[in-house]
Amino acid sequence: DTGVSQDPRHKITKRGQNVTFRCDPISEHNRLYWYRQTLGQGPEFLTYFQNEAQLEKSRLLSDRFSAERPKGSFSTLEIQRTEQGDSAMYLCASSDSLNYGYTFGSGTRLTVV
């Protein structure tokens, strides 16, 4: 296990299309987080899972965004009807039960044209 993996690394899509990103956390980590980062900003929280349960969602997460973690392992983040404002780096992170510190993935850079 080499860390948190995200796929794809880059995604270019046309406005209005749907996109889905995948995150594979560190295997022994039961907590998984999605963040969004735009240029010159810190990561902004989107949603959080403990095992398969989605425990918290940000107000930033409009109804076009949905996330799942069906078996408490990998997670997917889907954006429907993408808009240019969705262009950002989408970061996934995981942590275990004992530590608050995150291990981040390398992110998926989304460009909506």
Next chain:
Amino acid sequence: GENVEQHPSTLSVQEGDSAVIKCTYSDSASNYFPWYKQELGKRPQLIIDIRSNVGEKKDQRIAVTLNKTAKHFSLHITETQPEDSAVYFCAASRGYIPTFGRGTSLIVHP
């Protein structure tokens, strides 16, 4: 919700100098304060963290101080090296979900 302010936005130092980055937070219930380093094009990496029951923590050339009364905390890097050049983010949380500052771009000139 929590609000984290971070200063300066850019910090330029000569190799060997010290660098200090300061953050303030708004939620007095916050009890966990991590710092992340993000090199250009790479993932944020946790470099040091501190909990509210501790006033200072050191790890080699890096130290973090916390003033709960004033609700501010700082990152101190001594003997800076060119490889310290990166964006540094502070964060504050009362649980598992920190609020991040906007970042400080540290440039260390050889």
